[in-house]
Amino acid sequence: MSHVLAIDQGTTSSRAIVFDSALKVKAVAQQEFTQHFPASGWVEHDPEEIWQTVLSTCRAAMEKAGLTAADIAAIGITNQRETTVVWERDTGKPIHNAIVWQDRRTAPACALLRSEGHEPMFTEATGLLLDPYFSGTKLQWLLDHVEGARAAAEAGRLAFGTIDSFLIWRLTGGKVHATNATNAARTLLYDIRRGEWSRGICQILDVPMQMLPEVRDCAADFGVTDPAIFGAAIPIRGVAGDQQAATVGQACFAPGMMKSTYGTGCFALLNTGTEPVTSQNRLLTTIAYQLAGKPTYALEGSIFIAGAVVQWLRDGLGIIESAAQSGELAARADPGQEVILVPAFTGLGAPYWNPDCRGAIFGLTRGTSRAEFARAALESVGFQTRDLWEAMRADWPGAGEGAVLRVDGGMTASDWTMQFLADILGAPVDRPEVLETTALGAAWLAGMATGVYPGPEEFARSWALDRRFTPQTDEPTRAHRYERWQRAVEATMSV
Numbered sequence: 001m002s003h004v005l006a007i008d009q010g011t012t013s014s015r016a017i018v019f020d021s022a023l024k025v026k027a028v029a030q031q032e033f034t035q036h037f038p039a040s041g042w043v044e045h046d047p048e049e050i051w052q053t054v055l056s057t058c059r060a061a062m063e064k065a066g067l068t069a070a071d072i073a074a075i076g077i078t079n080q081r082e083t084t085v086v087w088e089r090d091t092g093k094p095i096h097n098a099i100v101w102q103d104r105r106t107a108p109a110c111a112l113l114r115s116e117g118h119e120p121m122f123t124e125a126t127g128l129l130l131d132p133y134f135s136g137t138k139l140q141w142l143l144d145h146v147e148g149a150r151a152a153a154e155a156g157r158l159a160f161g162t163i164d165s166f167l168i169w170r171l172t173g174g175k176v177h178a179t180n181a182t183n184a185a186r187t188l189l190y191d192i193r194r195g196e197w198s199r200g201i202c203q204i205l206d207v208p209m210q211m212l213p214e215v216r217d218c219a220a221d222f223g224v225t226d227p228a229i230f231g232a233a234i235p236i237r238g239v240a241g242d243q244q245a246a247t248v249g250q251a252c253f254a255p256g257m258m259k260s261t262y263g264t265g266c267f268a269l270l271n272t273g274t275e276p277v278t279s280q281n282r283l284l285t286t287i288a289y290q291l292a293g294k295p296t297y298a299l300e301g302s303i304f305i306a307g308a309v310v311q312w313l314r315d316g317l318g319i320i321e322s323a324a325q326s327g328e329l330a331a332r333a334d335p336g337q338e339v340i341l342v343p344a345f346t347g348l349g350a351p352y353w354n355p356d357c358r359g360a361i362f363g364l365t366r367g368t369s370r371a372e373f374a375r376a377a378l379e380s381v382g383f384q385t386r387d388l389w390e391a392m393r394a395d396w397p398g399a400g401e402g403a404v405l406r407v408d409g410g411m412t413a414s415d416w417t418m419q420f421l422a423d424i425l426g427a428p429v430d431r432p433e434v435l436e437t438t439a440l441g442a443a444w445l446a447g448m449a450t451g452v453y454p455g456p457e458e459f460a461r462s463w464a465l466d467r468r469f470t471p472q473t474d475e476p477t478r479a480h481r482y483e484r485w486q487r488a489v490e491a492t493m494s495v
């Protein structure tokens, strides 16, 4: 009973990881699932496929670890955030595919709300902006477009949830309809200061409040799994959105600590303590974690394209065969060429929040080759992080000076990219030994709640460094490079 099973339900795959009593990874199972693109800018997932991949990866991970459900003390769940599911309470059946966080279909609805002057009120309550990224307008779209949905929701027959809620509902056999504060904070429906669903916003978006889940702490009782699923009931005791789980997994428990996760996108969170900080620089205010009823807040910068730019080099341009080759190729680029890629493939996220602009490349010459493309692609990830870093320093003077960036996610395997990141930030970048930081955070929350794992101080002491990247570039070069990036972004947004 001293193991913990973490479910990491991500955008492109579901993973299940068994951690042992010393918080070491014992077994991993991963399964990709289908991405549906029914129209330009639309992205959907089939919730049934998500459910099946979660079930099979959990079973596979337990089998690989040589364990049964009786050996698992608790489950921790972490998930792609904002992605929106509505299902029938009596059958558990979704009424539509899930609308994924990347989906842009509600851009006109957001523009309309902005033109009506609603944005300041939404930002004040939720810490977010009127962007299609968040769940609220996705839910509104489902209620408006699925026949009979609004009437059924008003009659109490439908439930809304982000992926964590949907999984909790399914795992508990329909007994628990709950979420946690970190996922609620991404819905555009939750008042992060008052710690409750916003009645005013639900009225504006015409969302019946009876379809919303109950909001709990990150380490809390989320019920037990139906014994028919894994052979015995397992308590669900930890739940957090994936970027917040990574913040916890990186032990960013003190104000001023910052982590950045480089997967498909990049999400940087700065712990700002027990009071929410309102950004003057178009960052988001969010809940980093909530324990014992007390939220700890964060400023978040969300970038939509990070590792995805490497996938584009591989699958779109075909100039590399594997992601790992991107760094080797970038290292061979001509230092005399200053090619800049602005990867606004789906518009730009923080701090620009421009859903309409599209990517651009600058500085091409007759001599530009694959190597300069690769370097520009990897550098774009560093430049975008610098944008967030600047915004955070401007918003919260405690950030930056003497600060270190803790990094994780698949793309941090690239030493070349991490060195450029340190160079362009002018600050150290720390890569930990455990790169399964998201799952680690969810496992620790669940294990701490069940007494299997230690409290925050001891957990933070167990964080171990793999490698520190220190800046090698001088300040004038850094300033010159960053200024050219800023001009490239301005030009991209003006086309």
Ligand SMILES: Nc1ncnc2c1ncn2[C@@H]1O[C@H](COP(=O)(O)OP(=O)(O)O)[C@@H](O)[C@H]1O
Residues within 6 Å of the ligand: 010, 011, 012, 013, 262, 263, 264, 265, 306, 307, 308, 309, 310, 311, 323, 324, 325, 326, 327, 409, 410, 411, 412, 413, 414
């Ligand atoms: N060695 C590498 N160099 C550059 N990018 C990499 C490398 N290894 C993985 N990546 C990128 O990291 C991403 C995968 O990271 P992961 O954390 O698994 O993402 P997600 O959870 O969003 O699916 C991919 O987009 C891939 O292109």
Ligand SMILES: O=P(O)(O)OC[C@H](O)CO
Residues within 6 Å of the ligand: 009, 010, 011, 012, 079, 080, 081, 082, 101, 241, 242, 243, 263, 264, 265
């Ligand atoms: O599933 P990931 O790792 O791409 O993360 C997605 C984020 O939670 C979206 O906000």
